[in-house]
Amino acid sequence: MALIQLQYSILKYNKQLQIPSFSTASQRSTILRINAVSVNGQQLIQSGKVRPILPKEAAAAIEDEGYILLDIRPEWERAKACVSGSLHVPLFVKDMDNSPITLLKKWVHFGYIGAWTGQNFTVINDDFVKQVEQQIPDKDNAKVLVACGEGLRSLMAISKLHKGEYKNLAWLVGGFTRASDSDFPAVEGPEKLQYATIGGVSYYLLQLLVLLKVVGKES
Numbered sequence: 001m002a003l004i005q006l007q008y009s010i011l012k013y014n015k016q017l018q019i020p021s022f023s024t025a026s027q028r029s030t031i032l033r034i035n036a037v038s039v040n041g042q043q044l045i046q047s048g049k050v051r052p053i054l055p056k057e058a059a060a061a062i063e064d065e066g067y068i069l070l071d072i073r074p075e076w077e078r079a080k081a082c083v084s085g086s087l088h089v090p091l092f093v094k095d096m097d098n099s100p101i102t103l104l105k106k107w108v109h110f111g112y113i114g115a116w117t118g119q120n121f122t123v124i125n126d127d128f129v130k131q132v133e134q135q136i137p138d139k140d141n142a143k144v145l146v147a148c149g150e151g152l153r154s155l156m157a158i159s160k161l162h163k164g165e166y167k168n169l170a171w172l173v174g175g176f177t178r179a180s181d182s183d184f185p186a187v188e189g190p191e192k193l194q195y196a197t198i199g200g201v202s203y204y205l206l207q208l209l210v211l212l213k214v215v216g217k218e219s
Helices: 002-016 025-046 055-065 075-080 100-117 128-135 153-163 200-218
Strands: 051-053 067-071 092-094 122-124 143-147 168-172
Touching: 025 153, 025 168, 051 055, 055 067, 055 143, 055 168, 128 153, 143 153, 153 168
Parallel strands: 051 168, 067 143, 143 168
Antiparallel strands: 092 122
């Protein structure tokens, strides 16, 4: 199951990282760099250096094996729903640059992605590993379960943390979107954990589908 989900994540991630024709040389370089880091994350899992853990197995890994759950989602996703007791260090942060070129990029992003998904225009958090070190200084013994929304960004995160010499890393297979209501007994926030990544127009479509499902059951 974990390997099947990894293959699905790889295919989905590669599709998302296709280089658009309107991208600049800098954007193409960034996409290629992100892709290279993520491929390394995939290889770490396939080689057995990083342990894949299914959402239904995560609570036991945390409670019985001492894994620390590291949530690497952006702040606005975590604010919707998060696992109680998890640590938070975002791999991506909102791009606060308001130069004319960046504003143009943000407008293109909103037109192609942002309006549908509700995702902000982000950049990689260059201090990610350093910030993780501040919260989890024991690289040799600490067991770290890395999680994001769909299991894609966490592929990048485990690659960076492995390069940063963390010895006991695990990957939440498929991310929080693959979790059921019973997988994590204590969740904080106004939304369901598995829906926290969804935003924009797609969020309202999801709410409509949920409502129709409830009405269908009652009728």
